[in-house]
Amino acid sequence: MGSGFDFYVLSLSWSPTWCAENDRAGKTAQCNGDRTYGFIVHGLWPQNERGFPSFCPSRDSDRVPDALGRGLFDIIPSMGLIGHQWRKHGTCSGLDQRAYFSVLRAARDRVRIPASIENADARRRMSPATIETALAEANPGLTPQGVAVTCGDDKLDEIRICFTRDLAFRACSEVDRGGCRARDLTIPAATRP
Template identity: 55%
Template sequence: MPDRTKTASFWERQRGRMLTGLGALAILAGGGDGAEGETRASATKPAATTEQTASTTRLPQGSGFDFYVLSLSWSPTWCAGNDPNGRTDQCEVGAENAFVVHGLWPQYERGYPEFCKTDEPDRVSNAIGREVIDIMPSMGLIGHQWRKHGSCSGLSQRDYFTVVAAAREKIAIPVELQRPTRALRRAPLAVEDAFIASNPGLDRRMMAATCRSGELQEVRICLSKSNLSFRACPEVDRDSCRARDLAIPPVP
């Protein structure tokens, strides 16, 4: 079984974003009463000011699709609905997972490919899995995401998971959502705005906060395939939760 210890280097990178993330606290704290009819365009920045210049140094270049969707799953919601007894690595007692990488999905402007033919093996080796186990806390999840989505990236397994790690490193998690120990209730737009405050250049056209049975399910962020810059994605944006507010279960 691969080492599941959260690597020090990953959390050191995240601590470097803490000051930016502090700005999201006020947004989340004040967002619980979002008006039902609030327009999603109200926080949108002009396109000219949102172009990001993520480093392309050694970033493997995918092909055969238009852009990526980085899906960050709220682990307490997933575990409560899929593994309440904590039998998987992701949900076992002491795992303390908050947002985990569900996947990095090659996407078309409309729709997406899946389970593509590739010369790469179906099984992801433990050696490759160990490189992302700190952000995708299950070899089962890693293998499934490769077969369903990574196989459509035009990349080798190693290159695909290199891009997965780079995409996750780009995103700063709002401070209040890093490891909350009490249940929260927030408007979906407040969750999005907290991410926007923590990630300069991101706006509501480029993401979706999704819900399931009244609880936060995922935050999905659209990234260019060339340099992982934030980019608009109308189809993904339309999947945003339309509830007035949603519950955010605590990290156990």
């Protein structure tokens, strides 16, 4: 599924951290409290063993039609983010918009998030290695070398999971090396404001 790159990275953003850092006033659908979001899809990124392509030429429009984008709101709650991901990453997948977002959804559906992470309490701290191990244990075929946890200010930001182009889990040393090196992290609770 796709061509012109080596593998995919599915980036899952922890919405409570993003909202606390970027939208405290709750102006976006992601943060306004009408719906509680935990992990949202930040993107599905074509990668090479070293580096990644971005903003590739495409026959498809830069604009993602509303009908296509709104069908993704359960996992990506923003047309702005959907459009940006298409322009920066989807255009490099070798797929058209509909196929790219179909693969993106299939990749997200492949990942099971353990309750220990999804329902974490900010008072409990977890190391990035513990998060990676929990994900590997919950997803047969996934190893800690195929997951990278990112962080900022000792809070969970994202989980990045590597897939082959056929959506099998795989190791990805360059992505893994870019993960969080903090000793432990807080995971802000996904609750309504």
